[in-house]
Amino acid sequence: MTDIFDFSPFPTLTSKGVVLRELDPEDAADLFVWRSDPEVQRYNSEPMREVRQASELIADLRREHSAQKGIHWAVTLSGDNRAIGLFGFVSWERFHHRAEVGYDLRRDHWGRGIATEALGAMLRFGFTRMRLNRVEAHTIADNHGSVRLLRRLGFEREGLRRAYSLEEDGTYHDGAIYGLLRRDHESSGQS
Template sequence: MPEIFDFTTFPTLTSERLVLRAPEPDDAADLFVWRSDPVVQRYNSEPMREVAEAAALIAELRREYADRRAIHWLVTLRDDDRPVGLFGYVGWAPGHHRADVGYDLRRDHWGRGIATEALDLLLRFGFDRMDLNRVEAQTIADNHESVRLLERLGFRRDGLRRSYSLEEDGTYHDGAIYGLLRHEYR
């Protein structure tokens, strides 16, 4: 039986290249870099317009953690503490041993394996310390980079929500639901 995570101390996750740590109020300007980028946010939320929005998001993420509803990590490189991504668990249902994972990464760090490495750290933490049996991810079906990331880590497509989200140009995109079970995780 795993030692279950109890929210008393924020867990820092590390790999050879990355450190995933708690979001701090001083991180707002760095978070704003990718949360204001329309390319990064194309399949996510509307791009932020002011650093104050990033500060408010960090405050909300910290409240969710304090309320034991979610956990979000800022992704940093081992040799630089400035965040380049935000990865986390939301929709945690401890009684059902499942949670949803979400992520975004600064565009100048795409294609370097950082998202794969960070998501792998989250999955290991989720299965080992949160006692998850299932991790879900929801993405726009046309977001090929996100789909490849999920499939690379063993997620399987469970379903499709037709015409799920509206693009700025007036077209609708299908939403894909992916799942990974504990026994499927490498």
């Protein structure tokens, strides 16, 4: 019997011209483009300084996948294999049927609905193939693009972590926890 966690071959997901494929060591230079961009990294960790850091991240994520602790995809556009985003599930708790999503996209591709398609495809995969019951997202409360993306896909705000994150300008920002349950995803017609 096939192990439900054995995603072999690697699952490629598609939705309206957006393709989520396996992350490859050769994506390092492309990944570096947006992970070194302070605007993309504003609510995340420090921007990368060297392509080597992108290679290490890819190696880490591939190891995490082999250990069945999470799964990440390179986001591309149909007909162009170049990676423009990194979307994935982390903190996958199989016993509890839950996982957390993470996502970022190259800045010159923002605002075109790409994240909506990519995260939508991931949620369909998560609630079926990964058998998740709950998907969680942790975001900075005033990261408007991220919050609107989550709201649009049906996530509900469940809590606020006050002064959670220190930004470059020396101010603290609240963190917000969002959650989406399988039953709400199914009844929203997005499954």
